[in-house]
Amino acid sequence: MLKVKNVSAGYEHIPVLFDVSFEIQGGEVVAIVGSNGAGKTTILRTISGILKPMAGEIEFLGERIDNIPAHKIVEKGIAHVPEGRHVFGKMTILDNLLLGAYTLKSQEDIRSVLKEVYDIFPKLKDRENQKAETLSGGEQQMLAIARAMMSKPKLLLVDEMSLGLMPLLVDKVLSILKAISERGVTVLLVEQKVQEALEIADRGYVLQTGRVIAEGTGKALLASERVKRAYLGM
Ligand SMILES: Nc1ncnc2c1ncn2[C@@H]1O[C@H](COP(=O)(O)OP(=O)(O)OP(=O)(O)O)[C@@H](O)[C@H]1O
Ligand SMILES: [Mg+2]
Structure with missing residues (x-):
């Protein structure tokens, strides 16, 4: 679904990502x-078009998106829940x-996606x-996740x-992402909470000072000595 190929990106000509490559299959x-x-x-800003890469390419569903504006990228089906x-x-x-x-054209479409979003987040309906x-x-x-879901994204x-969430809530929010993926939306999450994120992820990548230094299934990464030592304090 998404291919990030040898991307370098940064701010004011100073790169902070170096030759980053990774792929996401639909449904992962x-x-x-x-x-x-x-x-x-x-990385997320570069995928969603807020930042343009200095080098490399990004493909979404077989089409290059690194050279099109952010609002067009939303229309193609990528929604971004910002930090x-x-x-x-x-x-x-x-x-x-x-x-x-705002990308949906008909009232009927909006009503149906709102209903679906309220199914996932019933508390929001009670307090709409x-x-x-x-x-x-x-x-x-x-609410921030629900709002992103309103654009009917293929990739979130x-x-x-x-x-800023207490541990119990972290698990709850992460389990919501799992539920969203079960509804057919592909999910890319970035997290400092290494353990919790890798526990729910099918696959993961470890990023260190702008470079991908390890990749694998969530399970394999959690079991790797490198990840354990550097991120899990073991
Ligand atoms: N707007 C900006 N202008 C200049 N440098 C920036 C800007 N935003 C981020 N940076 C720098 O780019 C590097 C990567 O930042 P980024 O925000 O992508 O890290 P992160 O992994 O999301 O960190 P965190 O876990 O703290 O959110 C950092 O050195 C940061 O200082
Ligand atoms: Mg960040």
């Missing part, structure tokens, strides 16, 4: 894990969700007319959804 949950500053957010949620606190939950549906700022941090994270990019 893939995790990119790494420490602060490794370049995880930069830090960015829900609109003064707007209602429903209005936040409807913002995510309340302001988003009344939600807890974990609930706002759910999720940045650090565990940030």
Whole structure:
């Protein structure tokens, strides 16, 4: 579904990703894990077209997307849940969700996707007319994911959804991603919480200072000495 080939990217001509390559098959949950500053957010920004790569190519469903604008990439079926949620606190939950549906053309389409999103996140339906700022941090994270789902994505990019959540909630939010993937949406998540992310991922990549240093199934990576020593404190 997605092929990232030898991508370098960065800010103001200073690269922070070096020759990064990875692939995602349709239906997979893939995790990119790494420490602060490794370049995880930069990868997602590059895929969703917010940043243009300095070198390399990105293909989505057989078509190059590294040279088209971000809004066209959304239309092609890639939704990005950014780091830090960015829900609109003064707007209602429903209005936040409807913002995510701006690429859909018909009211009927919007109604049907809203129903599906409420099936996954029933709490949001109960509170649809309340302001988003009344939600807890974990609930706002759910809203951010739900809003991205409103564009009916084929590929969902999720940045650090565990940030600021207590451990119990981290598991809950990650299990929601699993449920979303079971509904046919492919998921790429980036996480500092290496263990939790690799536990739910089919496959993973370890990113260190802008380079992919290991890849494998979630299980294999969790069992690898390198990952255990560097990220799991074992
Ligand atoms: N807008 C920016 N301008 C300049 N440098 C940036 C910018 N955003 C990120 N960087 C730098 O790029 C590198 C990679 O940052 P990135 O945000 O991709 O890391 P990350 O893996 O997402 O980290 P974290 O786990 O803290 O979210 C870091 O050295 C960071 O300082
Ligand atoms: Mg980040």
